[in-house]
Amino acid sequence: MEITRPTNLAAALEARADDPGADxxxxxxxxxxEVNFGYARPEHVIALRRIEEINRIENxxxxxxxxxARLEESPHRALAQxxxxxxxxxxxxxxxxxxxxGTASPAGDGLPWLAAANAEIEVASQARGTRRVPWSDFFTGVKRTxxxxxxxxxxxxxxxxxxxNQEFAKIGQRSAMVISTVAACVMRDGNGSVRVALGSVAPTPVRAHQAEQLIAENPEPSEAVLEEFARTVAEEVSPITDHRSTEAYRRHAAGVLARRLLERCLAQ
Ligand SMILES: Cc1cc2nc3c(=O)[nH]c(=O)nc-3n(C[C@H](O)[C@H](O)[C@H](O)COP(=O)(O)OP(=O)(O)OC[C@H]3O[C@@H](n4cnc5c(N)ncnc54)[C@H](O)[C@@H]3O)c2cc1C
Structure with a gap:
């Protein structure tokens, strides 16, 4: 197996241009x-660890x-969570x-936060330079971008x-070292409008726009509105049944989790 260890971004992009099939x-x-299970047999690996330009947090x-480990200290509360x-x-x-x-797993815990934050993914190539892709265009399917x-x-x-004002939580089959069965991130701005993003309940991370709209119309939600909020979130997601959970449980849990996070945001 060939291993290339570029020390700057330009060298990484050159290596990628020379061999787009490299991992x-x-x-x-x-x-x-993937390698340990025999699902991937890389012939050429481009190791990114030494590239200082992609290791920074700035502006x-x-x-x-x-x-x-570094993001545990993030000033973005839900990202740290x-x-x-x-x-x-x-x-x-x-x-x-x-x-x-890069993995773009539906269960990737970073993805609901990126969706709630309206983040863009900055990508670069030697041929076309840099472009920024809205998260919703970047994630195109299960492990597809x-x-x-x-x-x-x-x-x-x-x-x-x-x-x-932002909160993250996830539900899994045990309380630690666990792949998400459902993950949620809720953010609430100074005007009382909220953003609700969910993971593990669709091929890509999703925003629950109807539930967001409900809170926009009811910025100080009553118990009845909170119940409707949870129901709306549950209706907006499109989970599957797999070895980790059932479609019905994921749907229900998405509503419960989003409501719980909304209530935490409302209490801040
Ligand atoms: C025991 C265990 C527990 C885990 N628990 C969780 C969990 O709780 N939550 C969770 O979300 N994940 C979890 N994961 C999955 C994994 O740790 C995360 O997805 C992690 O963020 C992957 O990052 P990495 O740097 O190790 O990626 P890598 O394994 O190095 O790469 C992953 C993929 O992304 C691509 N890639 C990497 N960097 C780039 C780049 N700069 N540009 C383009 N493509 C790139 C690679 O080619 C590869 O296809 C777990 C994994 C293990 C083994």
Missing amino acids: LLAGGTDLMV GRIGAGVTW LSRTVGSPQIRAAGTIGGNI SLEPDEVIVAAVVPDDVPE
Whole structure:
């Protein structure tokens, strides 16, 4: 197996342009699982760890190479919350937000936060330079993205208007080291409008726009509105039954979790 270890982004993009079939490796906590199970047999790996440009957090840009361990200290409350739930300390020391985005698993815990934040994914290639893709155009299906074969994820770009009032939680089959059965992120801005994003309940992360609209019309929701909010969220998601859960449980849990997070935001 050939391993290329670029030390800057330009060299990584050149390596990617020369061999678009090569596998990019960040922390390896997803890719090496694929290798260990025999699902992936990389012939050429481009290791991204040494690229300083993608390891920075600056001006609303979170570099793709930033680990969950670092994001545990994020000033974005829900990002810090979710980072603390990813795997174990060892996984968080190696695993990166860029790898989470690159894998694009429906259960990727970073994705609901990116959706609620209205983040853009900054990608770059040698041939076309840099482009920014809204999260909703980037994630196209189960483990599918609009990343081109010659591109590298550079950063998640977070708009300035991300509400400080934000909460994340997930439900899984046990209380730690667990892949999400349902994950949710709720944000509430100063005007009382809310953003509701969910993971593990559709092929890609989703926003519950009708539930958001309900709270826009009822910024101080009564018990009846909160119940309707949970029901609306449950209706807006499109989960499946698999080895982790049933469609019905996921749907119900999505509503319960979103309502719980909304109530926490309302109490702040
Ligand atoms: C025991 C265990 C527990 C886990 N628990 C959780 C959990 O609780 N929540 C959760 O969300 N995930 C979890 N994961 C999955 C994994 O840790 C995360 O998805 C992590 O963020 C992956 O990051 P990485 O840097 O290790 O990615 P890698 O494995 O290095 O890469 C993952 C994919 O992204 C691509 N990629 C990486 N960087 C880039 C880039 N800059 N540009 C383009 N493509 C790129 C790679 O080519 C690969 O296809 C767990 C994994 C394990 C093994």
